[in-house]
Amino acid sequence: xxxxxxxxxxxxxxxKLALIIVVAGVLLILPxxxxxxIKSICIQTCIYIILALSLNLVxxxxxxxxLGHAAFYGIGAYVAALLMIKINVNxxxxxxxxxxxxxxxxxxxxxxxxxxxxxxxxxxxxxxxEIVRLVFVNWTEMTRGPLGLSGISKPSILGFKFDSYTRxxxxxxxxxxxxxIFMKRLVESGVGMSMSCVKADEIATESIGxxxxxxxxxxxxLSAAFAGMAGAVYASYITFISPTTFVYNTSxxxxxxxxxxxxxxxxxxxxxxxxxxxxxELLRFxxxxxxxxxxxxxxxxxxxxxxxFYGAEKRVRNVFKKNSQRRSP
Amino acid sequence: xxxxxxxNGITVxxxxxxxxxxxxxxxxxxxxxxxxxxxxxxxxTFLALFCTQTLGLGYWIAxxxxxxxxxxxxxxxxRAAYRNIRSADKLAVLISAxxxxxxxxNLAQLVWGTGTHPFKSEIALVTFKIGxxxxxxxxxxxxxxxxxxxxxxxxxxTKTKIGVAMRAVSQSIPNARLMGVNTDRIISFTFGxxxxxxxxxxxxxxxxxxxxxxxxxxxxxxxxxxxxxxGGIGSVPGAMIGGFVIGIVETLGGAYxxxxxxxxxxxxxxxxxxIFKPSGILGKLRVEKV
Numbered sequence: 278x279x280x281x282x283x284x285x286x287x288x289x290x291x292x293k294l295a296l297i298i299v300v301a302g303v304l305l306i307l308p309x310x311x312x313x314x315i316k317s318i319c320i321q322t323c324i325y326i327i328l329a330l331s332l333n334l335v336x337x338x339x340x341x342x343x344l345g346h347a348a349f350y351g352i353g354a355y356v357a358a359l360l361m362i363k364i365n366v367n368x369x370x371x372x373x374x375x376x377x378x379x380x381x382x383x384x385x386x387x388x389x390x391x392x393x394x395x396x397x398x399x400x401x402x403x404x405x406x407e408i409v410r411l412v413f414v415n416w417t418e419m420t421r422g423p424l425g426l427s428g429i430s431k432p433s434i435l436g437f438k439f440d441s442y443t444r445x446x447x448x449x450x451x452x453x454x455x456x457x458i459f460m461k462r463l464v465e466s467g468v469g470m471s472m473s474c475v476k477a478d479e480i481a482t483e484s485i486g487x488x489x490x491x492x493x494x495x496x497x498x499l500s501a502a503f504a505g506m507a508g509a510v511y512a513s514y515i516t517f518i519s520p521t522t523f524v525y526n527t528s529x530x531x532x533x534x535x536x537x538x539x540x541x542x543x544x545x546x547x548x549x550x551x552x553x554x555x556x557x558e559l560l561r562f563x564x565x566x567x568x569x570x571x572x573x574x575x576x577x578x579x580x581x582x583x584x585x586f587y588g589a590e591k592r593v594r595n596v597f598k599k600n601s602q603r604r605s606p
Numbered sequence: 607x608x609x610x611x612x613x614n615g616i617t618v619x620x621x622x623x624x625x626x627x628x629x630x631x632x633x634x635x636x637x638x639x640x641x642x643x644x645x646x647x648x649x650x651t652f653l654a655l656f657c658t659q660t661l662g663l664g665y666w667i668a669x670x671x672x673x674x675x676x677x678x679x680x681x682x683x684x685r686a687a688y689r690n691i692r693s694a695d696k697l698a699v700l701i702s703a704x705x706x707x708x709x710x711x712n713l714a715q716l717v718w719g720t721g722t723h724p725f726k727s728e729i730a731l732v733t734f735k736i737g738x739x740x741x742x743x744x745x746x747x748x749x750x751x752x753x754x755x756x757x758x759x760x761x762x763x764t765k766t767k768i769g770v771a772m773r774a775v776s777q778s779i780p781n782a783r784l785m786g787v788n789t790d791r792i793i794s795f796t797f798g799x800x801x802x803x804x805x806x807x808x809x810x811x812x813x814x815x816x817x818x819x820x821x822x823x824x825x826x827x828x829x830x831x832x833x834x835x836x837g838g839i840g841s842v843p844g845a846m847i848g849g850f851v852i853g854i855v856e857t858l859g860g861a862y863x864x865x866x867x868x869x870x871x872x873x874x875x876x877x878x879x880x881i882f883k884p885s886g887i888l889g890k891l892r893v894e895k896v
Contacts, residue, residue, distance in 0.1 A: 340697060342697060342701070344704075389877065389880070389881040390877075390880070392881075392884070393880055393884065395696045395697065395700060396633075396639035396696075396700060397639075397835070399639075399700060400835075400876070401876065401880055403828065404828065404832075404873035404876055404877060405873075407828070407869070407870070407873055408870050408873055408874075411866070411867060411869065411870055414866075415866040529708055532701075532704070536701055540697075565716060566716070568708055568711075568712040569709055569712040569716065571705075571708060572704075572705045572706065572708030572709030572710075572711075573705065574705070575701055575702065575704060575705030575708070576686075576687045576705035576706055576709070577705075579691055579698045579702040579705065580687070580702065583691075583695065583698045
């Protein structure tokens, strides 16, 4: 078991703290020294980070390949948008409702599909993604079909409106921090361990008394809920949503972020999302070739480095060693 | 009206069946779902389009060339993207297949654009009216050719030596190797045959609908996969039956229930089959060994 060259675990606690302070400082200063364009890219990146982290939970940690993730993104977006447009509900409440409905659909989808293994599960989730998209397009009474929903308001709380790029950026950043902390705590908890066990060997996990279905289902629900959160944020940010955002290509892009960044690695996924959101912006001229490159990269990564750029060779935590003796294997 | 739609359904079903055969054979041998198969089908169609329209070759030359080229392409894909990771983690193979699928689809979009191309079939349309049902010569041709080709495949798999080798490899790769079967070559051959059939199916789509587009790999591929699952993945006759059933249900559903949700019927069947009878109509339930 090799120590990954880029592993954060080789840093001491003080060095880690210093790193966090520096990064936090940069991120907080950012909106005041850059222009709107940079801020808009950052907000987009934040949304994708949340999406990628949500997919990472179900695909990276629980090992279930979900190909219709954009559906949960869309459900969260449409629910939040409709609440905000039709009954003027506050953004934060709409977001939570969006998360709840998405999570519910995650649960519903998990009911029939968790009996299935890898390939079948992937295709069924793909089919689910397609069906949801078709509903967005055809249920015109609610969703206005291809015309989409416009006029979604920006978030506001107690009179304070997040209507500038700076304010929205800080909100998005705050949400990302919340999600990252949640994911990290989840993954390092007993629940997270169980999910990793399920991914590693389902039969062995069941034989020691851990029910794989329960943890897979939980992963599905949580991952759907957070995708819904991202959807709500997206809806309020762009103030307009239409079915074309929640298509198969989007699901693939999110998967690419997780796969390239590192399956089952939170920092890896964040980096994956960062890279795959920013690089297309910087290399605009490659836009036509973007998906082509993603596809090729996925194949190459799977052949040469299936754990992604950042994933560790093996992920084992020795809880019995003291902090100073802990090595990342 | 009903019989009319039924005949339309059978025509489309034959096409789905031919594509489904590729999925089912590869799954039977490697136990992986070749995500890229739908896009190989699309590639075959566009290769045929290229041969007929850009190169201006006559049908009887262009189509075999396209089929052979598609088979070659599939074998290259197998060699490059699947061979070395076959033994590894299932998730890795799945993602690699997905990567190939995305690559092919976008490659086609780059070369031919995302829009729909006409296929411009030179076959003169002749319609027959039999008892209130209008059939075209194209439809009859497609149905007959599908049945013939599937019959040839079935014969190959069950009665010939290479068919025995294929079935041996599908049962156990190491044991087949012990029996002297060159498993790598048989696997390549399987990919090749499935893809050649898919190319022919694509040509039928082009002639029948006079419309081909890069996303058709995704579209038809998913439905063909549903057909393969319905019939019992790994089973050649199952894929044939599944294809026809999906074609008929989809056409009738689209005609009588809802045109907008037409594509959803296949997905719906897929989900239902996977919930209630994952082994499909003719499949065997596989027990996972520890």
